[in-house]
Amino acid sequence: MGYSLCVLGCGTMGVAIISGVIASLQARDNVQFVPKWESHTPGTSTPTADSPDPSLPSSFIATVTRPESAKKLQHTFSLLGGLGSSVQVVVGENIAAAAQADVVILCCKPHQAQAILSQNGLKEVLDGKLLISILAGVTISQLTGWVLPTTKVVRAMPNTPCRIREGMTVVSPLSDTGDTQLDRSIIVKIFSSIGRCRFLEEKHFDACTALSGSGPAFACIFLEAMADGGVMMGLPRAEALELAAQTLQGAARMTLQAGAHPAQIKDSVTTPGGCTIAGLLAMEDGKVRSTIARAIQVATERASELGQPSKK
Ligand SMILES: NC(=O)C1=CN([C@@H]2O[C@H](COP(=O)(O)OP(=O)(O)OC[C@H]3O[C@@H](n4cnc5c(N)ncnc54)[C@H](OP(=O)(O)O)[C@@H]3O)[C@@H](O)[C@H]2O)C=CC1
Numbered sequence: 555m556g557y558s559l560c561v562l563g564c565g566t567m568g569v570a571i572i573s574g575v576i577a578s579l580q581a582r583d584n585v586q587f588v589p590k591w592e593s594h595t596p597g598t599s600t601p602t603a604d605s606p607d608p609s610l611p612s613s614f615i616a617t618v619t620r621p622e623s624a625k626k627l628q629h630t631f632s633l634l635g636g637l638g639s640s641v642q643v644v645v646g647e648n649i650a651a652a653a654q655a656d657v658v659i660l661c662c663k664p665h666q667a668q669a670i671l672s673q674n675g676l677k678e679v680l681d682g683k684l685l686i687s688i689l690a691g692v693t694i695s696q697l698t699g700w701v702l703p704t705t706k707v708v709r710a711m712p713n714t715p716c717r718i719r720e721g722m723t724v725v726s727p728l729s730d731t732g733d734t735q736l737d738r739s740i741i742v743k744i745f746s747s748i749g750r751c752r753f754l755e756e757k758h759f760d761a762c763t764a765l766s767g768s769g770p771a772f773a774c775i776f777l778e779a780m781a782d783g784g785v786m787m788g789l790p791r792a793e794a795l796e797l798a799a800q801t802l803q804g805a806a807r808m809t810l811q812a813g814a815h816p817a818q819i820k821d822s823v824t825t826p827g828g829c830t831i832a833g834l835l836a837m838e839d840g841k842v843r844s845t846i847a848r849a850i851q852v853a854t855e856r857a858s859e860l861g862q863p864s865k866k
């Protein structure tokens with residue numbers, strides 16, 4: 555039997571995390587059972603029929619404040635089928651939900667955190683539990699001030715592609731107290747089941763928030779602009795978008811999977827006197843690199859203000 559996972563404040567990111575984890579559990583359960591004595595193809599999942607994993611969740615609770623949000627969530631999760639239909643969605647019942655859970659992920663807006671965690675009785679039900687906050691800008695020192703010293707607090711910064719299990723999540727290092735091995739395994743299992751996951755010092759969190767947390771929005775500006783260019787040159791909109799998206803995905807995968815440096819990929823496309831260099835120079839005239847890099851800089855600066863008193 556696995557554990558119970560509660561998402562306090564289940565909006566865009568809560569849905570992305572629960573949906574991604576459920577999809578991954580369902581994919582895992584669908585792996586055909588192969589007897590232990592048969593060898594597995596390298597890279598395929600290990601069959602799990604006889605190996606329940608304590609670091610994987612087996613039930614989910616999601617909390618919201620508005621009945622209409624709850625209705626929408628119920629519909630969204632039911633579309634996942636199987637475990638999705640058993641997600642408990644509750645309105646205004648944070649304490650009962652957290653009491654029922656073993657692991658809690660805080661997914662509300664940064665400025666709501668203090669009020670939620672200070673609700674009478676919440677501290678007590680979080681006693682000894684793992685609390686994972688995905689809130690931009692809210693520091694571990696703030697969070698630990700709002701819970702009991704026995705609550706194990708970590709920060710994670712995921713992004714929306716977690717929903718399709720292509721996310722990027724950065725997690726703050728665990729302290730040396732408590733059941734670190736199991737907690738680490740729980741965190742890694744949750745976030746690596748919905749994309750890539752890596753640990754980084756908390757001091758980098760605002761930059762990670764800007765780069766990978768906000769990143770899907772920045773990447774989509776680039777994606778839309780590439781497609782617009784294709785449309786300008788007469789391509790139908792749907793095909794232009796497909797070409798742009800697959801091209802960005804391909805280039806990104808060459809970096810992630812083949813370890814190619816972006817400059818190397820760019821140079822290998824760029825024929826002397828050809829059309830690519832003509833396009834690249836037009837981009838440089840528009841200061842595209844510094845514009846994008848500055849976007850990460852200002853988003854980092856803004857992230858550091860989120861959840862801070864007087865800078866909501
Ligand atoms: N959006 C993103 O791409 C990313 C966001 N983040 C961080 O994740 C957090 C959530 O962002 P996002 O999912 O976009 O926000 P949403 O506004 O989509 O979700 C917030 C949720 O919190 C619920 N909520 C509000 N007040 C309470 C309360 N008192 N008790 C229980 N639930 C409550 C809301 O419910 P209701 O609708 O009923 O009011 C809503 O479902 C933020 O802190 C953000 O910094 C991190 C990485 C990426």
Ligand SMILES: O=C(O)[C@@H]1CCC=N1
Nearest residue numbers: 690763764767768860
């Ligand atoms: O815009 C925001 O504040 C949140 C944090 C990262 C992505 N979205």
